[in-house]
Amino acid sequence: MKPVPALADGFPDLSGMRIAREPHWFRWISAALIVLVLAAIARAFAHGQIEWTYVSRFLTAKVILEGIVNTMVMAVLAMALGIVLGIVVAIMRLSPNPVLKTVAAGYTWLFRGTPLILQLLLWFNLALVFPTIGVPGLWSARAVDVMTPFLAALLGLGINQGAYTSEVMRAGMLSVDIGQYEAAQAIGMHRLRALHRIILPQAMRVVIPPLGNEFIGMVKATSLASVIQYPEVLHNAENIYYANSRVIELLIVAGFWYLLVVSILTPLQMLLERRFARGILRPAR
């Protein structure tokens, strides 16, 4: 057996030498350009015809604060309705029963296929179609009394949201490996229990980022309910500028509140994601 040959010359020892910092010229230049552009925009607004005192005065006005609370209440309730509908419809869509499947597909088709604002107007004006509503022989009422702006907005936004959420949920369920269904069946679970205990918890991990997206969309979609007199923040801001003509100032106020709410929602989504990533993100051994 030959001895191991000595290492060849001409390859110096680099251990202990550091890698030099790169200058990154382009980053500095681009950052400087962006600062310039932002400064120009800020200057334009400062010299534009905006009375900033109105903005600060109405930012925390009672009507505006009530408006943003109404916005949040509606967004949360309509989203909750949308998620419940979405889960039910997604399960129906994936069921082997052709009747359930068709009904689910029809629902999605109908409510995704028409504009949200049209649906809101239809719900609000339901009294034109059905002057009285109720269960025959049990209870009935005038539709105008029942279909308040609140209820019309909740139904319109929630049912529309359900159509979109069902597709998100379906994608989440399809992303779970078929072996998980089989393992659940093999320990004797029937379909609904397997969905509840095994499939949906795993699907949640996948659907939370798109659902966060949908919820942010919902917060802003509530502004459409201003057309049916629901007193959310944009509707209240409009009512103020109809009186004082400070249109831009009040739109800035409303915009500020939307931005603030959405900024708070993003870290909340992160927390939820961590909750449902159990067993996934933990470091491997």
Next chain:
Amino acid sequence: MTKPLVAIRSVSKSFGEFQALKSVSLDVWPGEVMCLIGASGSGKTTLLRCINQLAVVDGGGIWLDGELLGVREQSGRLHRLSEREIGRQRLKTGMVFQRFNLFPHKTALENITEGPTQVQGRKADEVRTEALELLRRVGLSAKADWYPAQLSGGQQQRVAIARALAMKPMLMLFDEPTSALDPELVGEVLAVMKELAKSGMTMMVVTHELGFAREVADRVVYMDQGAIVEQGRATDVLGAPREERTKAFLSAVI
């Protein structure tokens, strides 16, 4: 005379044009360890899946513990059982999958207790004690609170065996339990299976581990193209095969 635990009679199963099982008949006796060998596509996995009703037979019938699986005979016609009844029948068999299929959002212990608590509705603390005992039996007492992603393939498969045993099945079905494992991890899983065989469990094992079959199996069944070609004692089938197809398969494998 005792009755077979599993009686398979003229079972056929097709996937579209492909005939996975062609009128297969077979008995499995209580306490027997049976190894099913054969090339991929020979129908051995499909046979196992039919017994666990993950696949539905097209023709013929399978009786488990004297009970016809999946269907009920009534005035000359077969009626499919409800999902609930099929679930009840499945509790008599435990299935171990090639890809483990542990629930990734549950710890090793929760994987084992899920079936007994949720499906059988048994008391949580009693089930927990049993699950810990099962984990000890498969050598994983220290990993009770670990998630599947934190375990090696061999450890995951051992948890999967414990999960199946937690339902107290009469029959254990193993579908290529070591095929997805790194070579150095195969031994630990086979050791658990040997221990299980020794304890008297009735087992049907689809495997390519001929060493395991030789050592543990009471009977080896060689399948090809959806039919049983040859069966008998392991020493006979593996050591002195009579059929040409068995000889060809064994020489290709070894």
